[in-house]
Amino acid sequence: MKQDDNKKMLLMLAYLCVAKEAEASLERKVQILDRFGLSDAEIAHVCGSVTGSVRNARFSVKKRR
Numbered sequence: 001m002k003q004d005d006n007k008k009m010l011l012m013l014a015y016l017c018v019a020k021e022a023e024a025s026l027e028r029k030v031q032i033l034d035r036f037g038l039s040d041a042e043i044a045h046v047c048g049s050v051t052g053s054v055r056n057a058r059f060s061v062k063k064r065r
Contacts, residue, residue: 010036014046030057 014036018029026049033043040054047054 010038011042011046014038014042018046025057026053027057027061030054031061034058034061 014033017032017036018024021029021032026047029047030043033046038046040051040058043049044051044054
């Protein structure tokens with residue numbers, strides 16, 4: 001399997017993981033998607049958000065820990 005195909009499957013899996021979390025905050029979605037090792041831009045694409053918001057959410061999550 002090509003690397004591009006692997007990336008596509010990973011993004012599809014990411015969509016499925018947050019589909020059940022439709023009403024969840026962006027911070028919660030970032031927590032879930034961080035486990036996949038996705039970039040800020042990829043998480044933003046999955047969540048329908050902008051990269052800066054994902055970066056801020058990631059910072060907020062780390063700050064609370």
